[in-house]
Amino acid sequence: MAHNAEKAMTALARFRRAQLEEGKVKERRPFLASECNELPKAEKWRRQIIGEISKKVAQIQNAGLGEFRIWDLNDEINKLLREKGHWEYRIKELGSPDYARIGSKMLDHEGKEVPGNRGYKYFGAAKDLRGVRELFEKEPLPPSQKTRAELMKDIDAEYYGYRDEDDGILEPLEQEHEKKVIAEAVEKWKMQREARFARGEEEEEENIYAVHEEESDEEGVKDREGEYGQ
Numbered sequence: 060m061a062h063n064a065e066k067a068m069t070a071l072a073r074f075r076r077a078q079l080e081e082g083k084v085k086e087r088r089p090f091l092a093s094e095c096n097e098l099p100k101a102e103k104w105r106r107q108i109i110g111e112i113s114k115k116v117a118q119i120q121n122a123g124l125g126e127f128r129i130w131d132l133n134d135e136i137n138k139l140l141r142e143k144g145h146w147e148y149r150i151k152e153l154g155s156p157d158y159a160r161i162g163s164k165m166l167d168h169e170g171k172e173v174p175g176n177r178g179y180k181y182f183g184a185a186k187d188l189r190g191v192r193e194l195f196e197k198e199p200l201p202p203s204q205k206t207r208a209e210l211m212k213d214i215d216a217e218y219y220g221y222r223d224e225d226d227g228i229l230e231p232l233e234q235e236h237e238k239k240v241i242a243e244a245v246e247k248w249k250m251q252r253e254a255r256f257a258r259g260e261e262e263e264e265e266n267i268y269a270v271h272e273e274e275s276d277e278e279g280v281k282d283r284e285g286e287y288g289q
Contacts, residue, residue, distance in 0.1 A: 092142075092149035101153055105146040112139045119183035126188060133185040136170070140180070171195065 088104045095101045118124070119132040147158040170180025181191055 092145040095149060096153070098150065098153040098155055101146060101150045102155065105143060105150060105158065108139055108143045108146065112136055112143070115139070116182055119185060122184040122187065124184070129184050129188060133182055136182050137179055140170075 088107060089095050092101070092104075095104065115132050115136050119129060119136065122129075124132070144159065151157045151159070170182045171186055172178070172180055181188075185191060186195065
């Protein structure tokens with residue numbers, strides 16, 4: 060009788076809970092953070108994701124789950140971390156503080172990245188899986204540094220630009236530019252000459268090769284003085 064009464068009370072409790080939740084549809088988290096336009100809901104989904112990450116991080120500490128389950132949990136945690144980043148970016152767009160900068164980094168610090176492979180983290184027992192432990196034990200290779208002699212080998216005529224015309228591209232461009240500059244200079248000279256003609260200032264052009272009489276006399280005197288001196 061006591062057992063039947065207990066079952067009846069349980070059924071009654073379920074019925075009342077169903078009545079309370081009647082008409083209330085459990086809202087699901089949007090697949091894309093960009094689909095959410097309400098800041099309170101965006102922060103709600105971020106908190107929900109953080110709760111899921113914390114739960115899975117606690118589960119993955121158990122090495123007895125088996126290799127396949129640990130891999131699945133580790134992948135799920137990394138996926139949730141990326142999703143959390145999307146929601147934090149969306150929250151920032153909606154006018155809230157930047158959680159990516161001021162938020163807690165506790166969950167991120169639980170994971171460990173393989174040197175040289177940023178982005179994917181290993182949590183809990185995943186860090187001790189076969190093949191993963193060896194990755195953490197390997198020391199990253201130091202950056203290669205060239206000696207001064209090796210650097211000097213790369214310095215040649217091409218380094219200083221002496222072979223820029225060997226490709227046959229630069230020289231035609233320079234010739235075209237030179238023609239353009241000369242044409243512009245000639246056109247400018249013609250316009251200035253026409254302007255002088257219009258003002259009645261026409262003058263004979265100076266012959267730069269002509270020898271002036273005064274200069275020739277002075278040169279002759281200097282020549283004669285030089286001969287007498289000798």
